[in-house]
Amino acid sequence: xxxxxxxxxxxxxxxxxxxxxxxxxxxxxxxxxxxxxxxxxxxxxxxxxxxxxxxxxxxxxxxxxxxxxxxxxxxxxxxxxxxxxxxxxxxxxxxxxxxxxxxxxxxxxxxxxxxxxxxxxxxxxxxxxxxxxxxxxxxxxxxxxxxxxxxxxxxxxxxxxxxxxxxxxxxxxxxxxxxxxxxxxxxxxxxxxxxxxxxxxxxxxxxxxxxxxxxxxxxxxxxxxxxxxxxxxxxxxxxxxxxxxxxxxxxxxxxxxxxxxxx
Ligand SMILES: C[S@@+](CC[C@H](N)C(=O)[O-])C[C@H]1O[C@@H](n2cnc3c(N)ncnc32)[C@H](O)[C@@H]1O
Numbered sequence: 297x298x299x300x301x302x303x304x305x306x307x308x309x310x311x312x313x314x315x316x317x318x319x320x321x322x323x324x325x326x327x328x329x330x331x332x333x334x335x336x337x338x339x340x341x342x343x344x345x346x347x348x349x350x351x352x353x354x355x356x357x358x359x360x361x362x363x364x365x366x367x368x369x370x371x372x373x374x375x376x377x378x379x380x381x382x383x384x385x386x387x388x389x390x391x392x393x394x395x396x397x398x399x400x401x402x403x404x405x406x407x408x409x410x411x412x413x414x415x416x417x418x419x420x421x422x423x424x425x426x427x428x429x430x431x432x433x434x435x436x437x438x439x440x441x442x443x444x445x446x447x448x449x450x451x452x453x454x455x456x457x458x459x460x461x462x463x464x465x466x467x468x469x470x471x472x473x474x475x476x477x478x479x480x481x482x483x484x485x486x487x488x489x490x491x492x493x494x495x496x497x498x499x500x501x502x503x504x505x506x507x508x509x510x511x512x513x514x515x516x517x518x519x520x521x522x523x524x525x526x527x528x529x530x531x532x533x534x535x536x537x538x539x540x541x542x543x544x545x546x547x548x549x550x551x552x553x554x555x556x557x558x559x
Contacts, residue, residue, distance in 0.1 A: 300467055301371065301394070304416050307465060307516045308348075308372035315375065316349050318508035322497050322550050323412070326440055327351030330411055331359060333491065333556050334438035339363040340406040343430060345395045345423075346370055346413030349379045350388065356409065357388045367400075369393035398426045405430050411440045414479075415466040416513075424483035431559045437485065441470045443492060443551030451536060452509065452517065455529055461520035465513050476555050485557035492553045499546040502537035506530060 308315070316323045330352055336342065336359040344353040347368030357366035366388040370376050373392045380390055393399060395410070395417055408427045417423045427437055445453065470476055473490045480488050499505035509518060518526060537546045 300416075300418050303516070304465060305371045307513065307519070308370075309374040311511055311513070311515055312349070312372060312374040312378045314507070314511040315378065316351065316511065318499075318504055318511045322495070323348065323351040323512075325495070325497075326550075326552055327353075327411055328355045330409065330438050330440050330554055331355045333489075333554055334407055334409065334436065336360055336407060341365040341404060342367070342407045342409060343398075343400070343405045344368040344409040344411075345398075345427070346410055346416070347379060347390070348375055348411075349382050350386075350390075352409045352411045353379075353388050353390075354383060354386070356407075357386065362387065365389075367391065367405075369395070369398070371395070396422045396426060398430050400430045402429050403432045406432055406435050408435070408437045409439070410437070412442065414439055414441055415468045415470045418467050420468060420479065421483070424485075428484065428559055434559060436556060436558045437480075439476075439480075439555045441476060441553050441555075443471050443473075443494075443553050446548045446550055448505065448537065448540070448546070448548050449514065452514065452529075452533065455532065456517040456521065459521050459525045459529070461517050463516070463520060465516040471553075473553055476553050480555055480557045485559065488555065488557040490553065490555050492551065494549050494551045497548050497550060499537075499548065501544060502534045502541060502546055505537050505546045505548070506533050509533075 338361050340360045342356050347353045347370050353368040369391045376390050477490050
């Protein structure tokens with residue numbers, strides 16, 4: 297396995313138990329919004345690549361209904377296990393699989409989703425070729441990515457860089473409407489619709505915001521620090537978040553970019 301992919305898998309294996317559980321659960325909210333943008337129909341077959349705990353898969357499966365098919369795949373076995381625990385009675389199918397090697401027949405799905413993961417793929421060309429292969433002719437993709445980091449996240453990035461943590465989990469920036477549009481068009485998708493928005497979410501305490509950092513990809517930055525550096529960052533982060541808090545709550549602005557396109 298590509299080194300970067302092994303690192304991504306291990307980081308999400310460790311993050312999985314708390315992924316989407318702390319504070320502002322924006323992954324679930326953005327998952328629902330992407331499902332709306334994809335304009336799913338009853339009975340359609342959908343694949344959610346890098347499904348995590350099913351933030352997209354779960355609302356999508358409800359729209360396609362029992363006559364449809366909803367499959368989620370993820371590189372992280374722990375994430376898949378956690379997704380099963382979250383929704384044990386669900387009719388969705390959850391599988392451990394790499395986005396670069398989809399073991400599905402060609403021309404099978406109506407829609408391929410991929411939320412907040414394109415930037416982790418070392419080879420986007422291979423991944424998009426796989427998306428196109430498994431899509432029916434005229435099928436569509438619905439993807440999301442992060443734009444500008446929130447001011448809190450940028451503050452953490454600056455601090456961890458000062459400590460010498462420079463290794464990035466993301467291998468592609470994909471952080472502007474222009475870049476996402478260009479990448480989808482170069483991959484051969486057409487009728488591309490890109491939409492961006494900045495939405496506000498609240499963490500109930502500074503500590504909850506700190507805990508949320510461990511529940512997703514940003515933990516890869518924190519894991520690069522020595523224990524003593526981490527203790528300093530923890531203390532400084534809480535002080536920083538307290539100063540910015542409103543009635544003890546911490547507000548975070550999340551800039552998201554959605555893309556829907558046809559094969
Ligand atoms: C930030 S999470 C997003 C999860 C979900 N789509 C959501 O919106 O909540 C990124 C996910 O991408 C998965 N991932 C990263 N590289 C992958 C790959 N090559 N194949 C499949 N999944 C991958 C990670 O394991 C992780 O669960």
